[in-house]
Amino acid sequence: MYDLIIVGAGPAGYIAAERAGHMGKKVLIVEREHLGGVCTNYGCIPTKSLLNAAKHFVYGQESSKFGVHFDNPRFNFTEAMAWKTETVETLRKGIAFLMKQGSVEVVKGEAGFPGGTSVSVDKTVYEGINLLIATGSEAFVPPIPGADGPNVVTNREILSLDKLPQKLAVIGGGVIGVEFASFFSSVGVEVHVIEMMNEICPMMDAEAAALLRKKMDKVDFQLGAKVTEVTPSGVKFEKTDEKSGEKAESFIDADMVLMSVGRRPITAGLENTGLDIGRQGIVVDEKMHTNLPGVWAAGDVTGKSLLAHSASRMAEVAVANMFAGDDASTGGSIMRYNAVPWAVYTMPEVAGCGLTEGEARDAGYNVNCASMQMRANGRFLAEHGKDAGFCKVIADADTNLILGIHMIGAVCSEMIGTAATFIEAELRVQDIREIIFPHPSVSEVIRDVCWSL
Amino acid sequence: MYDLIIVGAGPAGYIAAERAGHMGKKVLIVEREHLGGVCTNYGCIPTKSLLNAAKHFVYGQESSKFGVHFDNPRFNFTEAMAWKTETVETLRKGIAFLMKQGSVEVVKGEAGFPGGTSVSVDKTVYEGINLLIATGSEAFVPPIPGADGPNVVTNREILSLDKLPQKLAVIGGGVIGVEFASFFSSVGVEVHVIEMMNEICPMMDAEAAALLRKKMDKVDFQLGAKVTEVTPSGVKFEKTDEKSGEKAESFIDADMVLMSVGRRPITAGLENTGLDIGRQGIVVDEKMHTNLPGVWAAGDVTGKSLLAHSASRMAEVAVANMFAGDDASTGGSIMRYNAVPWAVYTMPEVAGCGLTEGEARDAGYNVNCASMQMRANGRFLAEHGKDAGFCKVIADADTNLILGIHMIGAVCSEMIGTAATFIEAELRVQDIREIIFPHPSVSEVIRDVCWSL
Numbered sequence: 001m002y003d004l005i006i007v008g009a010g011p012a013g014y015i016a017a018e019r020a021g022h023m024g025k026k027v028l029i030v031e032r033e034h035l036g037g038v039c040t041n042y043g044c045i046p047t048k049s050l051l052n053a054a055k056h057f058v059y060g061q062e063s064s065k066f067g068v069h070f071d072n073p074r075f076n077f078t079e080a081m082a083w084k085t086e087t088v089e090t091l092r093k094g095i096a097f098l099m100k101q102g103s104v105e106v107v108k109g110e111a112g113f114p115g116g117t118s119v120s121v122d123k124t125v126y127e128g129i130n131l132l133i134a135t136g137s138e139a140f141v142p143p144i145p146g147a148d149g150p151n152v153v154t155n156r157e158i159l160s161l162d163k164l165p166q167k168l169a170v171i172g173g174g175v176i177g178v179e180f181a182s183f184f185s186s187v188g189v190e191v192h193v194i195e196m197m198n199e200i201c202p203m204m205d206a207e208a209a210a211l212l213r214k215k216m217d218k219v220d221f222q223l224g225a226k227v228t229e230v231t232p233s234g235v236k237f238e239k240t241d242e243k244s245g246e247k248a249e250s251f252i253d254a255d256m257v258l259m260s261v262g263r264r265p266i267t268a269g270l271e272n273t274g275l276d277i278g279r280q281g282i283v284v285d286e287k288m289h290t291n292l293p294g295v296w297a298a299g300d301v302t303g304k305s306l307l308a309h310s311a312s313r314m315a316e317v318a319v320a321n322m323f324a325g326d327d328a329s330t331g332g333s334i335m336r337y338n339a340v341p342w343a344v345y346t347m348p349e350v351a352g353c354g355l356t357e358g359e360a361r362d363a364g365y366n367v368n369c370a371s372m373q374m375r376a377n378g379r380f381l382a383e384h385g386k387d388a389g390f391c392k393v394i395a396d397a398d399t400n401l402i403l404g405i406h407m408i409g410a411v412c413s414e415m416i417g418t419a420a421t422f423i424e425a426e427l428r429v430q431d432i433r434e435i436i437f438p439h440p441s442v443s444e445v446i447r448d449v450c451w452s453l
Numbered sequence: 454m455y456d457l458i459i460v461g462a463g464p465a466g467y468i469a470a471e472r473a474g475h476m477g478k479k480v481l482i483v484e485r486e487h488l489g490g491v492c493t494n495y496g497c498i499p500t501k502s503l504l505n506a507a508k509h510f511v512y513g514q515e516s517s518k519f520g521v522h523f524d525n526p527r528f529n530f531t532e533a534m535a536w537k538t539e540t541v542e543t544l545r546k547g548i549a550f551l552m553k554q555g556s557v558e559v560v561k562g563e564a565g566f567p568g569g570t571s572v573s574v575d576k577t578v579y580e581g582i583n584l585l586i587a588t589g590s591e592a593f594v595p596p597i598p599g600a601d602g603p604n605v606v607t608n609r610e611i612l613s614l615d616k617l618p619q620k621l622a623v624i625g626g627g628v629i630g631v632e633f634a635s636f637f638s639s640v641g642v643e644v645h646v647i648e649m650m651n652e653i654c655p656m657m658d659a660e661a662a663a664l665l666r667k668k669m670d671k672v673d674f675q676l677g678a679k680v681t682e683v684t685p686s687g688v689k690f691e692k693t694d695e696k697s698g699e700k701a702e703s704f705i706d707a708d709m710v711l712m713s714v715g716r717r718p719i720t721a722g723l724e725n726t727g728l729d730i731g732r733q734g735i736v737v738d739e740k741m742h743t744n745l746p747g748v749w750a751a752g753d754v755t756g757k758s759l760l761a762h763s764a765s766r767m768a769e770v771a772v773a774n775m776f777a778g779d780d781a782s783t784g785g786s787i788m789r790y791n792a793v794p795w796a797v798y799t800m801p802e803v804a805g806c807g808l809t810e811g812e813a814r815d816a817g818y819n820v821n822c823a824s825m826q827m828r829a830n831g832r833f834l835a836e837h838g839k840d841a842g843f844c845k846v847i848a849d850a851d852t853n854l855i856l857g858i859h860m861i862g863a864v865c866s867e868m869i870g871t872a873a874t875f876i877e878a879e880l881r882v883q884d885i886r887e888i889i890f891p892h893p894s895v896s897e898v899i900r901d902v903c904w905s906l
Contacts, residue, residue: 039892040831045893056512079517379501413891414895438760
């Protein structure tokens, strides 16, 4: 009898295993493929490896303004992919080591759900006091004619290419779509992004999204474009003329099509368990408990927040609650979504945490909002010149609490944890003004904006 | 009659002017040279411009592991210096604009102190209700034979060179010394650092300092070395053999010598004003008030913390106190030094905030300390491979409060603001465990260490 059986070893599953293992619990984790899940194998990590390579490729071509000169820039895709693979494999091994450290039993195979908190793999049934379902999500391929063609790839297949495409059409301008568009366009591939909405990346501040599009000037963005068919030679889509209301059809030539319109929870095998599964995924309460006794869920499969770090935190909350009373040091037991940061690792990077200005106004807050151009920041200017980028802070004018911080430019992915801290710790504008940031750093822009609020 | 007269337009002076100006106060600022002080003109900003160029030069030569190739790397020092100068001039203009925005009167000239809160420039005497002395610091040139020679430069002169030296000897392995050593060694200059103590950078975690030295493998470090003479062709120093106690003299060949052994407060003209001036600088209380009515001091001239961002915060505190009661939104009125972050912009970067492990133990805390190798972090691994670097968190085992966070590797200069926030907001280890950091980011290493505490 296990204290905890976990299905899925992604950032929800393996963190749950690590935390419970360190608490001295007897833990089993079942994974049908690789430790690390989509994040380590087909998501966060491989894309960041490739995007970093692309960044170096671009930087080396743009550094003459600093007096740094190179000739003959070449991007070797095979070598970049080998670096990516090495990174992924090292991290997988790291997770295996963490499992060993926490005395977590790892079983490879497809999990079945015979009922209650039991899990079967092949013909073996494992009994647990608690079951955590962390099966994740997969790319959603919409029922568009031709979408099942051999020229259509998702985030999985595109990370296993052995050569670069010549012309890539990306269907869906969300985070996954724009990151791949940034990578491929930076290394010489012709890229078209076709997005149904009128703007890319709906979670972004509207100004940041527009600026990102402008900065990704090698990419052709088709907004408000509804894909009607994928053919072996490209993508058909239609746009509606704003004035006349007439629809016009267009075609984009592409030898490869990336489908990145969204993701859906993996709930196969759970249909007859009595588990409450909604349109977004497994329904959980704020303690990550499902409707079934002893059954918990965390990560993408809940549909609550499709981010690796949200998944890990959900897992921590689930573990803290399933063993509540045993060990108070496991942290809080309520999952909060108001201070979840996100980052998009395009060139430039974009990051945010909390409400955007638009969301705050829509929610009826008495908004106090200010922003500052990155070029007014000393370090940004020293390293990027008068390049565009900004940081926007959204506060509640009634309480002075921070509702959201959104930024574009430089390494804002490494700065946004500070914003998460502000919101989570419920710091007010006047508290942040007293915090000392290092000078010169881009991060002090957040403080400067708070002084201008 | 001015509400406030400020002497010195560095990061203490111009921030004081900006804050007081925004409060509607009548402000005069006196500067004998350039707006921005040492920081903008001969410190933080020009060095970061050059270090960024050096970083690109090194990155372009090391990127083949990612599949990114360039030929024929060249560093053009004249162009790098032009970029630096452009950055500095843009920021100076930015400060001039801020002064205008705050209706701050700027007077160029050498300030005299006729007494009380008055200031004279040339033959004009300006009367103020408050006087803020923010005259800063200058490089200390010790009385070593030959230290006044034409081959000896400080941080000022070295930023105006028209060509690279061939062999540079750096006397003093503090922050200024190691940053210049990092820059010059990266662009092909032979560099020797001669440090009297047994380790560089005394504010650093001891392990981080040792690792930084190891990573700066193109630089020759001479530790425990006492300079006895600077000659036209180099530097003489003596080391004491640890076992025998015998002194041995050595000579390092160098066509240029950078003197960076320390800085001293600029208090010329204040000798007969009755101001209490100690060995470190102008004596101030926690409100930045001096012993004289209406006279305040902020920044390097107080000797309290020789960092630009400390100077700015001291200035804010002084302004908040001199106009206390007028406007509660100006922030707190006590200067705290326990959460002042610092960053060293070498390759790799080093950053810290709060006590080091050694300082915490010496202070008698019941220390709970853990660290994590950067290579265990997904983003670090994706971007830097298995390179060395770590993050160390020092907590008080009795209260779980964070005493210090110290790190080396990647862009830790942009992450250390988060540590400052933790300490300033008095977050405990268990609070930080609940904060969600973006994945993959190097910044999440801080959270991971807190989970391992």
